[in-house]
Amino acid sequence: MAHPRRLPPIHALLAFESAARLGGFAQAAAELCVTPSAVSHRIRQLESQLGELLFDRSPTGVRLSAAGQRYLGKVHEAFDKLAPLARDEEPPELRLRVGAPPTFARNLLIPRLPDFYRHRPDIEIEVAVEAPMQDKPERRDIDIRFGSGRFDERMSIKLFEDETVALTTPTYVSKRALVQAQDLKRADLLRSPLLPWRPWFVAAGLSWPEPARGPSFTDLGILLEAAASGLGVALCTRRVAERWTESGQLQPLFGIGVPAASTYYALVQHEHAQRPEVAAFLAWLRAAFA
Structure with a gap:
């Protein structure tokens, strides 16, 4: 009587193939919607069954071992043979609606989306731009909000x-002779209700009150565009201002930075967080901004 074949678990094979293709356990975890430790456990389970190490592990990451390279070819052959057994019908389309403020969508999210689609081309993303500071903005599957983390009853992920x-611009610095923080008395301070000046004043050793006059903007991107146009000095967060500072349009002043009380959060209903497309996008967001 023939003994039953001892086949490797399919979830272990999937973890191995994904980690080998994407170059790491964290990337495989994001694709498979599990934790990196789960991927590591599944691969160790496979290595134990095979009696060989499939990855060389080091403090800087993992890479396929010689045995892993040989085994990967066999796994691809097996997957190719199994593919025709799948039903011909198309899998259900995964759609994900994401709401985001215009500055986050334009400068932080959209430039990174090609990376998400390289990992998950099966998920169709719909990005809806939401004007900041709305009383009751429409809710999507995932909403990006700027604030301190206290928004509503949904799960909030920083x-x-x-x-x-x-x-401000290099030209404005020269024109107003801005050498030290107190020189801002000669500057036009641009304002936003999203980011008050007072905490920065305190860090700069200035006992000034919150500015009560001057142009005010409810969108951080428009605030930065105003500063880049020479209207004055803006207060903004480094990550949001990256596009302007990297291009040289704006420069940070006086070497003074203050931990931001507000930043961007992803909001999602607790019961929706485990949906495959939602979990995959949240895992990718965390990795993209780590």
């Missing part, structure tokens, strides 16, 4: 820490 800096 995307990154940030700090606020004062910024």
Whole structure:
């Protein structure tokens, strides 16, 4: 009587193939919507069954071993043979609606989306731009909000820490002779209800009140465009201002940065967080802004 074949678990094979293709356990975890430790456990389970190490592990990451390279070819052959057994019908289309403020959508999200589609081309993303500071903005599957983390009853996931800096153009610095923080008395201070000046004043050793006059903007991108146009000095967070500072349009002033009380968060209903497309996008967001 023939003994039953001892086949490797399919979830272990999927974890191995994904980690090998994407170059790491964290990337495989994002694709498979599991934790990196789960991917590591599945691959160790496979290595134990095979009696060989499939990855060389080091403090800087993992890479396929010689045995792993040989085994990957066999796994691809097996997957190719199994593919025709799948039903011909198309899998259900995964759609994800994401709401985001215009500055986040334009400068932080859209430039990174090609990376998401390289990992998950099966998920169709619909990005809806939401005007900041709406009383009751429409809710999507995932909403990106700027604030302190207290928004509504949904799960709130901080995307990154940030700090606020004062910024203006090199020309404005020269024209107003801005050498030290107190020289801002000669400057036009641009305002936003999203980011008050007072905490920055305190860090700069200035006992000035919150500015009560001057142009005010409810969108951070428009605030930065105003500063880049020479209207004055803006206060904004470093991550949001990256496009303007990297291009040289704006420069941070005086080497003073203050931990930002507000930054960007992803909001999602608790019961929706485990949907495959939602979990995959949230895992990718965390990794993209880590």
